[in-house]
Amino acid sequence: MFRVAHYLNQFFGQVGGEDQAAIEPFMAEKPLGPGLLLKSLLGEEAEVVASIVCGDDYFTENIELAGQKCLEMINSVRPDILIAGPAFNAGRYGLACGEICRLAQEKLGVVCLTGMYPENPGVDLYRRQVKIVETGSNAAGMRQSMLQMVTLALKLVRGEALQSPSQEGYLPQGIKEAAISQDLAATRAVDMLLRKLGGEPFSSEIMAGDLDVVEPAPAVKDLSQAVIALVTEGGMFPKGNPDRIEAARATRFGRYSLAGQEFLSAQEYESIHRGYDTSHVNQDPHRLLPLDVLRDLEREGFIKELFEEYFATTGVATTLDNGKRIGEAIATQLKEAKVDAALVTAT
Template sequence: MGGEEKADIPPQLREGAVGPGMALNGAMGEGGEIVATVICGDSFFNENMDAAGGDVVAMIKKYHPDVVIAGPAFNAGRYGVACGAVAKAVSEKLQVPVVSGMYPENPGVDLYRRYAFIVETGNTAAGMRKAIPSMAKLALKLGQGSPVGSPLEEGYIPRGLRVNFFAAERGAKRAVDMLVKKIKGENFETEYPMPVFDRVAPGPPVKDLAKATIALVTSGGIVPKGNPDRIEASSASKYGKYSLAGVRDLTAEAYETAHGGYDPVYANEDADRVLPVDVLRELEDQSVIGKLHEYWYATVGNGTSVANSKKYAAAIAQDLQAAGVDAVILTST
């Protein structure tokens, strides 16, 4: 129906296949048929999750489907969370299997992968052609009650579910064997992959705020008017560094947001709503802080990969340390 301008529409029902569903219908051939399509703005869904989720499930229920397909959402975070929430509700309330498609870094994956078979997709909808056949194949298997293979065989993201199975050797012996290999420095695989958490120790508090230099960094996309560095509205491949010399207020005439993942109207009216330069200048005048750093740094968090985010953070942090900055205020959307 549209892009960001349609993100606030409530759930509505269409008979038959619409949009990506037409490609899915074709990929399933005579083995399956999409009987209806539920459409909802991802902003509306996330802001009204309980009510919208209930409405969506009620719309789905009357068709008694064998399988529900949500998405694909690729790396669109709000869309992925909405698809995952629908998957959870459908699997729990209707006991119907769900297939989706997402980029592995989509937040919907970690939140809801146990409730759906999520086919791994590319970062953007440019990967639609590759995603559709895998999703259709998996949907047919689930809808027809056929056995589903491993994540590697079927192309879906591991669901993190533990299941019982009979092994040739008892657990005590397998555990000792793994321990011996670890002690000897030999390679071995655990039977259940353990999650890896990126933990960052918090920095010490600022000792004397009245003498501190404070910097502003944002993933909310606030840039000078015209977006001189052409930072992408989604999946940003760069960040920008901009001067605050003589700037006390981010006016609509001189500043805007490049972000494509939220309604830009209020940010474009007053960019201080995302990047609070005006308030920090007041604190500077009142000697609450020492001074505001002469530059701010901006990128767009919408769909931007974790790897790129870490790369930008490391470069910005190095720059701030070299400039003697004492603390950073990091804002998003």
């Protein structure tokens, strides 16, 4: 028989309402509140061996200490499964459920499951680490939510393969792992097309990511008063790539002096970018970094000045996070250097 520990807040643990939110954690070796429902749904296969109850305020205001105390209590009953909540749309309760599941999973290797309403702040904080069953916003759906949690927890503890998050009723964890399909991708595509044409339901295997929309900055009013910098994602570095910037999937960028230089020689600069045919820019680096033209414009007074360094990275298969970080860092450094505008050449 699998052993189940159940985490509850002061309200569901039947201590009291808001006035009891500061209570320290305690453990009872029996089901409490919704634990009785949990016990009945678990049937013969598993039993509730302990309820761990903690006040919402206490947990969220002493998150490390509370987590540690609860973890010790949980560990003392050697459970196979930890069920936390469900917390529905209760924010502090959601945070506590997420945190205790994360801890028990990581430190004790226990199967952990909680339940929350998608807008509970605990979802954003913990869904990547913890499986969270989707619930309604309040306890009216307790029975249904608890049933889903029990079903999923038993599958997990038995080591059964899971269907998709939507089929299993938990919130997607933002991770896609390799899988083997029954049918060739081509066949799935034609099947999907026939369903789409026939007005039948289908589910896309790729969903839109969180793509940013960046508003272009307003135009520079007077270029003759502007300091202009050169920035490129085309992978053009001083030969030998002194900063060892990655040829693809860059995590960083470099900044290199142009001071006193009129031209970029193909002997001294080289693009190591892995995402395009670099032979043309390696014949003549100005095709990527137009230093020659900018020096002319500087002499003509069309721009006030070319900034004395250029910034370069490789923009190919860069993750969104790294791209954002690199972009923000370059922009910050340009601002600090009092550069008015940048000419960004992309490949």
